[in-house]
């Protein structure tokens with residue numbers, strides 16, 4: 001294994017950072033996760049050595065980035081291997097350490113996770129077209145052999161977005177758009193609300209800096225008034241609930257900046273005219289208490305017709321459960337109130353990531369939660385049935401993508417071809433003329449024979465020559481009917497000319 005010799009620098013880093021893994025350990029203790037401290041420490045030390053001489057754009061040691069990623073993962077209560085992979089996620093890509101080093105030290109599961117993250121980190125989303133975003137998301141899912149690879153990528157992107165201010169300005173918009181279109185969107189579909197909102201807000205900050213600054217300002221200015229208003233709703237609810245034996249936690253907050261921004265855009269209204277800026281959340285212990293609380297709320301404030309949704313009886317497809325109601329509060333303002341149990345709340349915030357939590361904690365799971373967890377298990381086992389054509393389900397049917405590969409042009413355009421497709425198939429997919437005149441291909445910068453089979457994520461450039469013509473043996477190397485059709489057509493035409 002590669003070993004850096006700079007002992008003084010290593011010592012300095014040990015002084016700079018907490019030797020008990022800089023807060024990761026205490027975070028893990030907080031939810032009393034079982035983990036192998038020695039193994040975790042080994043990963044921490046490997047990451048420190050590997051990134052020893054690297055700095056972030058901010059000037060801080062690179063180690064800080066991988067610690068932050070591991071902390072985000074610990075906060076999502078991911079399993080030990082995922083947190084270790086988080087610590088090591090940039091080691092293979094950026095340092096002299098090899099994947100074999102990681103496998104030898106930490107086993108194949110960690111090395112598979114790191115390998116997965118390395119592979120998808122090389123992919124850049126360039127396009128501005130909406131349908132390309134959809135294809136890109138599918139490609140990511142198809143390349144991630146394990147859902148945890150995507151979750152590590154969420155954590156990586158979240159920390160990169162939190163520190164995007166240090167990245168050169170010209171690079172920020174592309175990264176922010178990729179974050180919004182790809183990662184925030186996937187986090188939403190994975191049901192990880194906490195990650196989704198933060199990614200969306202940070203993306204907005206760098207895509208529309210001016211609007212963002214304005215919004216921050218206005219939300220800040222209206223804060224006191226909003227807090228007073230929230231109290232005018234929560235206090236009476238608390239008083240009524242206190243008459244029963246039900247324990248509730250009630251909180252109010254401004255909605256995320258991104259969601260306020262979307263509302264303004266959608267309704268074409270200024271900030272001052274968006275009234276449902278706040279959401280109130282009631283958290284109770286048991287399912288039946290949710291309905292009791294709902295009754296109290298409706299007895300105190302008039303519900304808005306048509307805005308009540310029972311996601312407890314009918315959970316969203318990503319497992320989300322809650323009661324939603326909108327009521328008319330004081331001064332005639334509309335306020336959304338969400339009511340849910342603690343367990344539902346945890347699921348709503350962490351979505352698919354909650355699966356690992358439940359494996360660790362033996363929480364008192366009620367039947368409904370069990371159902372939602374089972375859904376995640378199904379997903380992980382890739383046994384999602386074909387029922388329901390919901391967009392969310394479609395996206396998560398990773399299994400279906402196993403017979404497809406996703407490929408890039410040098411410009412970043414995406415093509416989806418059947419598994420086993422060759423460079424010739426790709427050439428015909430780009431354009432019939434490109435297919436008919438292709439003489440060679442570059443895959444990821446290397447010149448390869450035309451018969452080369454392509455794999456997901458490959459960047460493919462086709463070399464053409466006007467003198468080149470399709471040949472008989474090409475038929476053996478193509479998978480797509482389009483390529484076969486045009487090759488045969490050409491060969492037939494040649495034959496006709498010759499036999500004439």
Ligand code: MN
Pocket residue numbers: 065089090156
């Ligand atoms: Mn990273």
